[in-house]
Amino acid sequence: MKTGIIKNVEVKVLELPLKKQWKISLYEQTTRAHAVVRIQTDEGVTGYGEAAPSPAFMGETGYTMETVIKRYLADAVAGESVFHTDRLHEKMNAAIYGNYAAKAALDMAFYDAMGKLTGVPACRLMGGKYRDRVALSWVVGMQDLDASIEEAKEKLKLGYRVLKIKVGRTPETDTALVKRIRAEVGDDVPLRLDANQGYDAVTALQVFGRLEEFGLESIEQPVRRWDIRGMKMLRERLKTPVMADESVSDFHAVGQMIRESACDYVNIKVGKVGGLTMAKKIAAALEAEGLLATAGSNLEVGIGSAASIHFSAATPNVSLPGDLLLGGPLHQHDIIVEDFEVNDGFVTVPDTPGLGIEVDESIFK
Ligand SMILES: [Mg+2]
Structure with a gap:
């Protein structure tokens, strides 16, 4: 042995x-x-x-x-x-x-x-392949309006399943952006808005109360990470599901969100919560409550992305499309030799032992 x-x-x-x-x-x-x-x-x-x-x-x-x-x-x-x-x-x-x-x-x-x-x-060490391929979302970072639209359309053409849009700047810019993107991409594309804690709870209620009319898949971290009461208030007052990201910074933080009924979804980032061991525990805590999750990204490249893909593949309630392949495309170069296989907005789970990637060893020189 x-x-x-x-x-x-x-x-x-x-x-x-x-x-x-x-x-x-x-x-x-x-x-x-x-x-x-x-x-x-x-x-x-x-x-x-x-x-x-x-x-x-x-x-x-x-x-x-x-x-x-x-x-x-x-x-x-x-x-x-x-x-x-x-x-x-x-x-x-x-x-x-x-x-x-x-x-x-x-x-x-x-x-x-x-x-x-x-x-x-690696997925076989975490319960095995619950799914063979994992649905991808694309994240549109803040930039000027025309560049956002162009990027959104280009990624939808590649098949990405959810368009996640970074908001939280001002109510006016967010409204103009979401209105325009919805008009340009049509009604069927799921839109996830991520404010990265950009608003206080009162402003968030006003902003997202208005933006809901454009049809949203979810609203991610609308308020400060510590504002659990704000998250709960928004969950109760908005029709759209509220997702916690920064508020679930570790395993014990998810317990508080569950006890307070403060979110519908959680963005579990393997790199944020302490790795695969801890991500699995957070997912299990949510599963016990019937809650769904997504696997997000800190813009990690090949190795970190592979870990998130194995986690998503092995975890039934991590079922919402994830930002799994974000860091790779956003950076000028990656640190793995061969890219992941992507078809129609889904990434195929690597099948070789471990994380299933070959690392460019020259980075250690
Ligand atoms: Mg986020």
């Missing part, structure tokens, strides 16, 4: 340039810091993980991940088996509180290594 004892942990920060400026209500940037983790087991098997958190969203960046992993987490996991995921998280949490992107990158590497040690794709 393979032991999977963690012998070595490396981390590399890559400041990857974006094709064009990425702007949401919280921040704007033209490059993004990704931290890539490479672990090695005593059998010589390699596991990879990656996260690309934004400072304003999570309080972490690729650079804090590097420090946290090197100074605290590498020692915490060394000598432990990659198969002991709950104990690994206990050890990581004892070494340092929070820092879930850093823990997520390591957790992905555990699953990649476990899959390679046992010869199965």
Whole structure:
């Protein structure tokens, strides 16, 4: 039996340039810091993980991940088996509180290594392939109106299943944007609006109360992450489902949202909540309440995206189209050798052992 004892942990920060400026209500940037983790087991098997958190969203960046992993987490996991995921998280949490992107990158590497040690794709370690392919949403970042329309139409032509639009700037700009996009794409395209905490609860009620007439699939994180009462009020007063993203920053935060009945949906980001182990627990908590989820993105590229694809494939209630392939197309280059297979707005779940990707090893040089 393979032991999977963690012998070595490396981390590399890559400041990857974006094709064009990425702007949401919280921040704007033209490059993004990704931290890539490479672990090695005593059998010589390699596991990879990656996260690309934004400072304003999570309080972490690729650079804090590097420090946290090197100074605290590498020692915490060394000598432990990659198969002991709950104990690994206990050890990581004892070494340092929070820092879930850093823990997520390591957790992905555990699953990649476990899959390679046992010869199965990562999704089979999480319940197996509930679905063979996963539906994709495309996220239209903030830019001028004409550029937004052009991007929306181009992505719909590629088959994306949901158009997610970044809002939360001002009521006037949001109204003009949503009205125009709805007119241009027709009535059948599901529109998800993500305000990234852009509004106070009273303004959010006014804005989204008006925007509902354009037909919305959901409204994501309309108010500040800590405003649970605001989320609940909007859920009660709006017809459109309300989705929590920043408000569910970790496993225990989902408990509070459920207890307060403060959201209909949750955007579970593997890189936000501490990795696949924790994402599965959050999904299970929601499943117990009959709630649905989506898998979002922090603009991670190939490795992080692969983890999210395996999670979505293996988790029945992660059934809403997800932002799974966002970081790859938005950046000038990726860190995996072969791109994912995408057909008609669905990504095929990789079938080879572990995360099922080949990492461009030159990034470690
Ligand atoms: Mg979001």
